[in-house]
Structures are given as C-alpha cells and as structure tokens.
Amino acid sequence: MAAVISIAGLEKCFGRSVALDGLDLEVSEGEVHGFLGPNGAGKSTTLRILLGLLRADAGTVRVLDGDPWRDVVTLHRRIAYVPGDVNLWPGLSGGEAIDLLGRLRGGLDEQRRAELLGIFELDPTIRGHAYSKGNRQKVAIVAALSSNAEVLILDEPTSGLDPLMEATFRREIRREKARGRSVLLSSHILAEVESLADRISIIRKGKVVETGSLEQMRSHARTNVAATLDGGAARTTAAPALTALPGVRDLLLEGSRVHFSVDDGGLAAAMNTLAAFGVSALTVTPPSLEDLFLQHYGERGSQA
Amino acid sequence: MSGTPFTGTTALLRHALRLDRWKLLPWLLVFGAFPMMSYAAYASVFSTPLEARALQLSLGSNPAFSLLFGQPGDLGTAAGFTTWRVQMFGMFFAALMAVFAVTRHTRAAEESGRAELLDSGVVGRHARLASAVVLAWLASAAVTALVELALMAAGSPTGPAFALGSAFGGMGLAFAGVAAVTAQLGSSGRTANTLAATVLGTSYLLRGLGDTLDNAEWLLWTNPMGWAEQIRPASENDFRPLLLLLAVALALTALAAWLESRRDFGMGMIAPRGGPARGRLGTWGLTVRLNGGAFWTWGIVFIALGSVYGLVATTMSTVFRDNPFVRQMITFRLATEEQLLFAFVEVLLLVLAFIGGVFGIQVVLRFHAEEDEGRAEWLLSAPLSRLAYAAPTVVLAAVGPALGMAAGAAALATSARMAGSELDTAQVVAQGLAEVPALWLAAAVALFLVGLAPRARAVAWLLLVYWLLLTMFGPVLEAPEWLMGTSPFHVVPNVTDSAPDWTPVLWTLAIATGLVVAGLAGYRRRDLSGR
CATH class of the missing domain: 3.30.70.100 (Alpha-Beta Plaits)
Structure with a gap:
C-alpha cells in the first residue's frame, strides 16, 4: 500500500536539547497508525513538523507526496489536525470555532457536523472560556472529523475525555478508517492504541525504536x-x-x-x-x- | 474541614512571590530609577533657581501640562521638579502593577486551571484572594521604599522622598483593592483587567480635569488618583490622603471577599452569555473580533481625550492674554495667536499619537498571543498560509490607529470650535494624520520582533516609552538635536508651515515598511512556538 506519510532520518533540535534524533516513520494509506511514547519523547514535535509548523533540521519528510514545509496550503486541504491541548478563543462559541476552521478549509460536511455534535453531546453555543478541557477537545475533534480530509493527524486527542466519550471516539475513528481515511494517532494511552491501531510505532528519545503490527511486535518479544x-x-x-x-x-x-x-x-x-x-x-x-x-x-x- | 477561610494564605503567598520575582523586578527597578535620574538631572537643567521659577510660571499656566502631569508644585527644588515629572506616571503605573498582580493570582489563575490544583489542597475560601492582595501590597510597599531610598541616595531630604514614594505606593494599595473586586466581577482575566484599567483611566481623566478646569478642584476628591496627588510631595508633604487610600484599599478588599463568598469557583458575577451555534468568521472577521474590544475602547479614548483637549486648547487664549512674554511675542509679530494655539494643539496631538502607538503595538502583540496560547497552531493546520494569516493583523494595526488619530483630531477641533476657538478642522486633522507614520513605526517594530525575535517583543513597549519621554521632556531638558531626531514623533513637521519638511516622515515610513517586510519574512520562515 502507498505511504501517506514517510519520514526518514528526521532530526530537530531546540537550542541545545535534541527533540528528534534520526526518526523514521511510515504511515500507509487507509491504516490507523499508533504513535506511542511518553510525554517529551518527541511525538508532538514530529506531528508539528508534519504540519509545517516546525522546520526539520535534517532528514526527509513527505506527506501525500508533498513537502510539509513548502506545500502548506495544498497539503492542508487534505489533512485535518486535532491538537493535544486545544485552547479556544475565549469570546467565540464552540460552533463559531468549528465553522471558522471549516470555512478555512472551504466548507465542511454539514450532515456530519450535526451528527458529531449529537454523538459527542457537545453544546456549540458555549463560549470558549466556559468549556471544560474535555469539551474543548471535542470541539477540535468535531472540526477535524467533519472535514473531508484524507489524513487525520491526532495528537493525544482524548486527553480530558471521560471513558464513555473515549469509547465514542474510538467508534468514530473506526468509522473514519472504514471510509478509507488514514490516521496518525499519537497517544500514551495504551488501551486506545491497542484497540485502534493497525500498526504501532514506539518512540523513545526522538527515535522510533520499534514499529509494526501488534502481532509482529509480539512475535519477537x-x-x-x-x-x-x-x-x-x-x-x-x-x-x-x-x-x-x-x-x-x-x-x-x-x-x-x-x-x-x-x-x-x-x-x-x-x-x-x-x-x-x-x-x-x-x-x-x-x-x-x-x-x-x-x-x-x-x-x-x-x-x- | 478544619481551618479558617484564610488557611493556606502564607503558603500561597510564598508560591506567588516565587512565581512573580522576575515579573515584578523590572517594575520595581523602573520605579526606583526614574525619580532618581530626574532628581540628578535637575542640577544640569537649571543653572539658577530663577530659571526654574520661570519654567514653573509658564507650566503652571499651561493646561495641557496640568492635564497630563498635574499642577507643578514647587519647581524651585530638585524634589519638586522630580515630583512634577514623575508623580502622575509613577502613580499610574504603580496602580497598573497592582492590578496586574492581583488579577494574575486570582481570576487569571482560576481561568487557566492553575488555581484549581492548589486550591484543592488545604486552602481556605479567601486564601487565594488574600495572598494576591497581600502580594500587591508588599510590592506597593517595596515601591514606596525604593523610591524613597533612590531619592535619598540622589541627595533628597527624607520628607519629599517619602511623600512621593507614598503617592506611588498608596495608588498600588488602592488599586489592589479595585482589582480584587473586578476579579470577582469578570469571569476572565482579561475582563477583570479591563474593568480595573477603566477605573484607573477614569481616575486619571477626572484628576486631569480637576487640575485643568476652573473651579473644578472638587474633582480631585472624587477618585484615588486625585487623593494621591493631594499628598503634594515636596510642597505640602501632607500624608492625610494616604489614610484615605488605605481605607479604600481595605474596604474594597472586604467587598471583594464578600463577593467571593457568594460565587462559585471559576464563575464571575457578570454571567457569561452563550454564543451563536453557527459562525461565519474567516481570518479577517476573526482578527476584527479579537481586537474589537480594544478598537472600541481606544476609539472612545481618542474621541473623549480629543474633546477634552479641545476645551483645554480654548482656555489657552486666556493664557496668551495673561502671559506678558506671549503678549510681547505677538506684539513684535514673532508669532500670531493662531500659530501659538496651533503649536499647542500639536503637543496635544502628540499625546493622542502615543496612544495610537499603544493601540498598534497591542494589535500586533495580540497576534503573537494567539501563537503563544496555541490557537495559531490549530488555525494554521487548515489550508492557510502564514502570510494570509498575518495579513489582517498588519492591516488592522495600520488602519485602526490612523482612524483613531483622525477621529481624535476631528473631535479636538470640533470641541474647540464649539467652545469658540479659531481652529481650522482640516489643519488639525492633517496634523493628526501627519503623526500616523510615527505610530506605524511603533507597530512595525513590534511586528519585526514578533517575526524575528518574539522573546524580545516587549522591547517595542520600551521603545515607545523612550520616544514618549524623549519627545515630551527632551526639549525642556535641552537634549541635543541628533538625540531628538531618534524620535519619529519629534520629527513630524507643522503642517501650517509655509514649506513643511516631510523628509523625516518619509524616512519613518520607509523604515516602518522595511521592518514590516523583514518581520513577515521572519514569521514565514521561523518555527511556530507551541504550548
């Protein structure tokens, strides 16, 4: 299967601290790829480079056959992102924030938007500063899933969600996968990755130390x-x-x-x-x- | 649960002090340094006491200066001169320091969730508020002590030094109380700060009018800033108003505690309203929304201040008639009354221009706050180039302050004409717009820093303060022309001149454009900081 994301030898430093140290990662079309590691291992840095928010120091990064740093606008039409720590505009309602992102994408799937608001029990009329952590996260999830993007990049998307909502989230991700979307799911919740991911990459100190399906990993463990x-x-x-x-x-x-x-x-x-x-x-x-x-x-x- | 409503106050206070050491230190240093420098400059500015008296006479009769700096007390001494130069600004910023400190540790901490972690420990209901207010009071006391020590080190007698320090510290005490109340009212840190700053701005204006208008001294008794002014350091050294400030500080803090016991954690007295379920905002709409509050606030400030200035300008005619020196100038045709009036209006417009500078910098830093608080990252994950994202900010930072200047200048001319003065509205507005490139430069510096060195962005504020001090006090202190030339506000020509020299203004524009281009190029190429 074709790779939607391929990273080889990626390096990134912030001042003297090394965030990524020769990272390799490949996400195939149509798979849910679990990106596993504790805080500070370099997960968010990798995702930010994939989104063209940070510039790589060395290595090659390809997303959907484009360069994430150079081809920002064309690539982002095909990618949706859920940040790990969503901060909303204090004065904007959740619905306005979802529609702002949708408008920047040139429209969103209206039916899916309405459906997702219901599934996640999210009130879109509340203003940003009044949402709880979990509800802020839901706003970003609804915005991403109601887009028509081919690739979903999710950075610890369920932090702050209660267990019921976490289950709902897993169900929705399976549906997205069934529609042929590719998902890069960064997480440190093992159960989430275990139940969703086709393949898993474990990152440690800025390097992927093991990658493969759970079965493959088990077979040589x-x-x-x-x-x-x-x-x-x-x-x-x-x-x-x-x-x-x-x-x-x-x-x-x-x-x-x-x-x-x-x-x-x-x-x-x-x-x-x-x-x-x-x-x-x-x-x-x-x-x-x-x-x-x-x-x-x-x-x-x-x-x- | 055992313990009092104040259990844990000292622990929280220690924690807040540790968090704030580096935040408060620059404020304290500035409070100490400015009076000291001013005191030391006195001897080099005036060679004889007579010169100082002459300045006092001309300043005492100049309402624009009274409006901004208060009535000059006794310029015959270095302490009196220092008081005149720094008292109003010092009081204003001491109050602002206290407001920010209290809000930071109460409402803003609650909002960010930092407070919840600590408050779930063994902490009484009022401990957080008490620790924040005590922190602000300690900082105010430190300001008082620093000003006193710095002035005495420069050679001042104890009385005036302590009086000036007390005027600063007293404002800090009172406005810590104001902020304690506004932190209960608003449900976000920004709302709380805005409410408290509005009280401070109103105080400044009421006090200014009390100092300027005839038979309006009673206005000085209506607000904390007026009380603190009445300490009159170096002339009267009257400490009774300090008791008034202290009483208000205690009363407001008690009120805040009462309000706090009637609300839930995270909630404000002013209930947040819901919003629309659907939105039609794009990046332009978003930028307008984010800056809407500032736009209207500053718009009102421009028009209000312009109108007040118009009234003040009108009273100048009386001043001209009473001042023998001015009468002589007019008699010998060195200047016409219109010219003198316009020169005076120029100074007033300068103040508006600095406010425009503040507005522009604020718009640019708002843009950076979006990045700092992680929202830019989310937006830029959509198909949006960085330049397209920055464009609305650049346009708003250019257009907003220019509109404000035009409105303020028009308000000034209109109110002056209504009060019977002979000012040409078109000329006043033209002069106001001539200042616009200077305030663009201030915003351009901010954009340059946000693009290339976001950590140093506060330098834009420092530069604006430097320009303000230089442009206002440079001529009085006989600063050399090359030094004056470093202020884009100083080099603006008088539009009523027969052949105004626009070259420096064109330079200002060119530099501003260069900084914007460099800043945007930097922003496009640099890493975006995340949370």
Whole structure:
C-alpha cells in the first residue's frame, strides 16, 4: 500500500536539547497508525513538523507526496489536525470555532457536523472560556472529523475525555478508517492504541525504536510462562535446567510454581524441558502492549 | 474541614512571590530609577533657581501640562521638579502593577486551571484572594521604599522622598483593592483587567480635569488618583490622603471577599452569555473580533481625550492674554495667536499619537498571543498560509490607529470650535494624520520582533516609552538635536508651515515598511512556538 506519510532520518533540535534524533516513520494509506511514547519523547514535535509548523533540521519528510514545509496550503486541504491541548478563543462559541476552521478549509460536511455534535453531546453555543478541557477537545475533534480530509493527524486527542466519550471516539475513528481515511494517532494511552491501531510505532528519545503490527511486535518479544511442577523436582533440578536454556530470563520460584519469560526462539526448548519434569498447570501469555512498551522503557525503571 | 477561610494564605503567598520575582523586578527597578535620574538631572537643567521659577510660571499656566502631569508644585527644588515629572506616571503605573498582580493570582489563575490544583489542597475560601492582595501590597510597599531610598541616595531630604514614594505606593494599595473586586466581577482575566484599567483611566481623566478646569478642584476628591496627588510631595508633604487610600484599599478588599463568598469557583458575577451555534468568521472577521474590544475602547479614548483637549486648547487664549512674554511675542509679530494655539494643539496631538502607538503595538502583540496560547497552531493546520494569516493583523494595526488619530483630531477641533476657538478642522486633522507614520513605526517594530525575535517583543513597549519621554521632556531638558531626531514623533513637521519638511516622515515610513517586510519574512520562515 502507498505511504501517506514517510519520514526518514528526521532530526530537530531546540537550542541545545535534541527533540528528534534520526526518526523514521511510515504511515500507509487507509491504516490507523499508533504513535506511542511518553510525554517529551518527541511525538508532538514530529506531528508539528508534519504540519509545517516546525522546520526539520535534517532528514526527509513527505506527506501525500508533498513537502510539509513548502506545500502548506495544498497539503492542508487534505489533512485535518486535532491538537493535544486545544485552547479556544475565549469570546467565540464552540460552533463559531468549528465553522471558522471549516470555512478555512472551504466548507465542511454539514450532515456530519450535526451528527458529531449529537454523538459527542457537545453544546456549540458555549463560549470558549466556559468549556471544560474535555469539551474543548471535542470541539477540535468535531472540526477535524467533519472535514473531508484524507489524513487525520491526532495528537493525544482524548486527553480530558471521560471513558464513555473515549469509547465514542474510538467508534468514530473506526468509522473514519472504514471510509478509507488514514490516521496518525499519537497517544500514551495504551488501551486506545491497542484497540485502534493497525500498526504501532514506539518512540523513545526522538527515535522510533520499534514499529509494526501488534502481532509482529509480539512475535519477537518475550512470552511470559507460569507453570506448576509435579513433585519437589522444581527447586533442585528444574530451575537450573531452565536457567541454562538460551533465551530464558527473570526466573522466579515460589514453592512448586515457576515463572519466567522467554524470547520467541527459546519457547519450544522451554516447553520440552518443562514437560520432562512433569507439569500440572501451565499458562503462556503473549506480551501485552504494556509489556512491549515497558521493555523499551525498561532502562528508565532500572535507573529510578 | 478544619481551618479558617484564610488557611493556606502564607503558603500561597510564598508560591506567588516565587512565581512573580522576575515579573515584578523590572517594575520595581523602573520605579526606583526614574525619580532618581530626574532628581540628578535637575542640577544640569537649571543653572539658577530663577530659571526654574520661570519654567514653573509658564507650566503652571499651561493646561495641557496640568492635564497630563498635574499642577507643578514647587519647581524651585530638585524634589519638586522630580515630583512634577514623575508623580502622575509613577502613580499610574504603580496602580497598573497592582492590578496586574492581583488579577494574575486570582481570576487569571482560576481561568487557566492553575488555581484549581492548589486550591484543592488545604486552602481556605479567601486564601487565594488574600495572598494576591497581600502580594500587591508588599510590592506597593517595596515601591514606596525604593523610591524613597533612590531619592535619598540622589541627595533628597527624607520628607519629599517619602511623600512621593507614598503617592506611588498608596495608588498600588488602592488599586489592589479595585482589582480584587473586578476579579470577582469578570469571569476572565482579561475582563477583570479591563474593568480595573477603566477605573484607573477614569481616575486619571477626572484628576486631569480637576487640575485643568476652573473651579473644578472638587474633582480631585472624587477618585484615588486625585487623593494621591493631594499628598503634594515636596510642597505640602501632607500624608492625610494616604489614610484615605488605605481605607479604600481595605474596604474594597472586604467587598471583594464578600463577593467571593457568594460565587462559585471559576464563575464571575457578570454571567457569561452563550454564543451563536453557527459562525461565519474567516481570518479577517476573526482578527476584527479579537481586537474589537480594544478598537472600541481606544476609539472612545481618542474621541473623549480629543474633546477634552479641545476645551483645554480654548482656555489657552486666556493664557496668551495673561502671559506678558506671549503678549510681547505677538506684539513684535514673532508669532500670531493662531500659530501659538496651533503649536499647542500639536503637543496635544502628540499625546493622542502615543496612544495610537499603544493601540498598534497591542494589535500586533495580540497576534503573537494567539501563537503563544496555541490557537495559531490549530488555525494554521487548515489550508492557510502564514502570510494570509498575518495579513489582517498588519492591516488592522495600520488602519485602526490612523482612524483613531483622525477621529481624535476631528473631535479636538470640533470641541474647540464649539467652545469658540479659531481652529481650522482640516489643519488639525492633517496634523493628526501627519503623526500616523510615527505610530506605524511603533507597530512595525513590534511586528519585526514578533517575526524575528518574539522573546524580545516587549522591547517595542520600551521603545515607545523612550520616544514618549524623549519627545515630551527632551526639549525642556535641552537634549541635543541628533538625540531628538531618534524620535519619529519629534520629527513630524507643522503642517501650517509655509514649506513643511516631510523628509523625516518619509524616512519613518520607509523604515516602518522595511521592518514590516523583514518581520513577515521572519514569521514565514521561523518555527511556530507551541504550548
């Protein structure tokens, strides 16, 4: 599938602090791409470069076959953006703000606008300074989703939304995807990304450290194993045998129960070893997105 | 929950002090430095006390100066001269400092959500208000002390130094109270500041009229600025009005606390109205909407001030007749009465021009605030080029102040003619418009900075203040001509001259255009700052 966004070797510094350090990212047409990382990892900086708000120091950035810095106006007809921290004009009502953005785009889908206001239970007559954080966010979401843009760039769009509205938001994003729109969804809410994204990129210190579908990521990540062994063999012989296997780590013994994690190449050997000692109960869990995420940010945990 | 309504006040105050150290410091330094410089300049300006007395006589009879700076008390001493030069401005800015400080820590903090985090801790109902008012009072006390110390360091006796410092500090106290009340009334920081600034502007005007018009001294007792003026540093050193200011400060703060206990967090007494569900704004409409408040406020200021100036100009005729020096000039045909009157009107128009400069800079900085507060980023994510986004601001910053100048000058001429003076309306308006390139330059400097060095944007204000001080006081202090030439307001020719020299005005225009072009080019190429 064609790429709607492709970034290679992107670098950006603010003074002496390095925000992006050789970032690569590719979003294919029609996919929801989760962009995952904690605050300060460089997510917003990347999105701002994609929108031509910041200029890249080095690297290549293409959006819909254009240069986001040079072709601002033509590209922005095809892109809609939801900022992470929406600040509305204090004196303008939410409806006026939505229509202002719509007018700049040369019109919006009237039917969709009305529908979205209903779905998100947003009162458009309230003035900017009187909206809560979640409602300000909804104003930007309605403005973006009622546009006819092909690409949606969403920067932590659900911050401030309550769980019910978050579910509504996920449903709407799935509908957008079904209509063939491509979505770049930056977030630090793992459940949101896990349920929406076709592919995920994890960013750390200005670099994408892992990218792919959740299945692909799982396949070369560590699997958690918990087993209850027969008899007293566990402590004396099973544990040393398991530890000796390549790829087995974090082994923990609790009476006759043994926990460990194993990388994808070592799973078969570990199962054989366990079977040889006699297993009365066994759970094998594939890594969750949280496990994957924490593996990449493990260093932070060990330093703390 | 245990504790009093004031539980947590000291903790909040400490927090506010830490937040504000760098915000308050420049104000304090300016308050200390200006009186000191003025005091030190006295000896070099007047070689004999006689010269000073002569200036006092001519200034005392000049209503334009009384309107702006108050009645000169005793120019025979350095302290008296300093008082005349800095008292009104000092009082005005001390009040403004207090207003901003109180609003920042009450209404604006509530609005931004900063307050909610702190107030959900162990904090009494009135602790936030109390800490903000106490902060402003401490700052006012610091101003008083600084002015006193600076003047004494320059050689002033204690009495006048303390009196002048008290006039500043007293205004700070009283207007901290005003802002405490307006912070309860308005539901946004901007509304609260605007309401308080309106009270201050009205005070300034009432006091000015009290100083200028005949039999209108009672007007000085109607407002805090009049009271603070009545301390009359260096001549009377009367501290009784200070008690009045203190009483008002306490009464207003108590009123604010009462209002606060009757409203909900985040809400104002003036309930926010809803807006339309649909909108038809584009970038032009948006820019007009965002600046609408400022446009009408300044429009009213231009017309009101112009009308008042018209009345003041009319009283000049009496002055001419009473002043032997002026009578001599007229007798010897060195100048006609019309010429003298017009020269006087020129000075009045200059004041309007500075207000126009403030307006223009404000429009440009409003544009930058949109970027600072993250709204520009959202707008520019739509198909909108940066130049197209900036264009309405550039046009409004050029047209708005020019319209204001024209309206103000027309109001001046009209009210003067209605009061019976012989002023040519077309000439007055032409003179007013001749000042427009100078105020464009002020706005152009602001745009240049926003485009290329947004962190230094406050320099535009400093430059305008420098031009104001230089143009107003330079001639009195006999500043050299090359120095005077650095003010675009000074180089404007008199349009009634037989051959007015427009070259400097064309230069002003050229520089302004260059700055706008450079600023826009910079804005187009630089990173947009986000939140």
